[in-house]
Amino acid sequence: MSVTIRDVAQASGVHVSTVSRTFSAPHLVNAETRTRVLAAAEQLDYRPNRAARSLKTGRTNNIGLIVADLANPFFPPLIKAAQAAARRQDYHLFVADTGEDPVEEENLVLAFSKQVDGIVLCSPRLSNKALEKLSEQVSFVLVNRRIRGLTTVVMDVANGARAAMEHLVSLGHRRVALVAGPAGSWTSGEIRKAVSETPGLDTVVIGPNSPTEEGGIAAAPMIAEAGVTGVLAYNDLVAIGLIEGLEVLGVDVPGDVSVIGFDDSITGRLHRPKLTTVAMPASDAGRMAVDLLIQSMSAATVLETHLVVRESTAPPKGHRAA
Amino acid sequence: MSVTIRDVAQASGVHVSTVSRTFSAPHLVNAETRTRVLAAAEQLDYRPNRAARSLKTGRTNNIGLIVADLANPFFPPLIKAAQAAARRQDYHLFVADTGEDPVEEENLVLAFSKQVDGIVLCSPRLSNKALEKLSEQVSFVLVNRRIRGLTTVVMDVANGARAAMEHLVSLGHRRVALVAGPAGSWTSGEIRKAVSETPGLDTVVIGPNSPTEEGGIAAAPMIAEAGVTGVLAYNDLVAIGLIEGLEVLGVDVPGDVSVIGFDDSITGRLHRPKLTTVAMPASDAGRMAVDLLIQSMSAATVLETHLVVRESTAPPKGHRAA
DNA sequence: GACCTATCTGCAAACGATTGCGTTAAGGTG
């Protein structure tokens, strides 16, 4: 059926072990023999059988990437970068989607566990305890979740949230709301903490909310009645949904209420009013996570975020410029 | 190290072959034995080694999914649906991204070929001839490319384009432009054909263009000078970029020029002005493609598209309503 | 009770690669 190492051996007049070595340990085979073997392999269009290889070596050269929701625009750039990084080192990437469901998340980890060398787990919804337990079965890198002892890549959302708050303060806002993310989200917790600790601001927290446009729309009435002039939303999708919902209620953004998002996703970038948002280094995170996994290094990496000021924020109504 | 079929056999007092059969051919083993084996497997937390299995059976239970650009909002819903469909049948999904590069596309197909049971190739940029040749090495399903003899799932973009054109005609437009997609795109060709055949319309084609926001921005000056009052763009991203670019040039959408996109992506859906666009059944396509692959059926499936009229289209300036 | 059939289970040979060990030949050293 398929061309195997044996065919190549026969065609080049050497033993299979020599063929194997020309691929996996070239320095152990004579240069002349090597070229002969490579020529035969080329001519027969030989491609090593990865299943056989991993059966023997115990390594698969595969990586699993699990995200909460593939359709959330935050993830595709991360996936793209992760895939590119994996491919650079001859790894292949399984991708899966939990639908924000912790149970499905665990199932996916277990389903992947025997078939990958490691898993990149993005924005997990499982508890720390559950993750620690799983980490005994398969090695992984956590993105946007910090657990002592596990390899993590997190984005400094707290600092981003602070910058967002300072931006609102500098515009003259005094009472703002946080439209929080889903329960189980580490970033949402970090943002919440940072927001509540901002001096000079009255803050009210609304949530947890679904991290989608719908979540934002649903939060709009509460924002309209909360007596706030500024809002920090869990992500761009929520921010956009919120703007949408506020518009229906006759509340103008940024005229009546300023809105800041999180992620700097393509969807937010192309929205009107152009969204003021906290940029997240998603591509860097994806790349770093798989690099860490492949080098099987344990590390706790923090990536910087930064505020991008665009058009969805303005001074509160009736505010005199300083 | 890891718990194997042998451990389970020992623990439940049967031969390994019986354990194997309780998993892959349960009807061949006595109900009582089966429960005993399953209990032992459960207790030992046994998980079959897929590498060993595929080495023996020649099947991997993996599927590859290749798209032009993961960051293009058209693809994530398709990927999400494909992954869900695969998972339902205990398949896992490799995902990769060609960066719109035909050479990389071919490399990816070859890299996947020995490690998957089939490949879903979305919006390929390779030539028909190259694809036919590759199809001898590995079975695949083509999405949005039609080749006789190969299994395909295409969306009826021609009909969508016609609907878009008719919409423009009915609004009173007489001269419109098509901002085409990249070279090698089958959908772009189909759209072009449909547009050029629309009666009662002068049409001008601009392109090929990059299927991104930048592509749209770059096309804006040409549109501004083309003397057209309506535009059909290759996709939502191009449409949005175009609107952006036209705005800079002082051309209002839809006041001066009406713009229609393609895809009905989330990014387009949330854009302002709300984008009139041709909705593409991307999720259906993703699901169908992997189902066809797993059933290894050959078929040529056509999925319907439909026009979604929103706010980026209007009668041309100075046009009297009928 | 002899014979047959249907069920269930065990045996052992694969699948395609990797790798520790042993053999060979070539070359270097005193």
Next chain:
DNA sequence: CACCTTAACGCAATCGTTTGCAGATAGGTC
């Protein structure tokens, strides 16, 4: 020339499953 080292390669066991074949047991039929 005897001895040793080293480079290059062959040999064969092994990874964890699957599966065709055969043996065993039980039950049914005449």
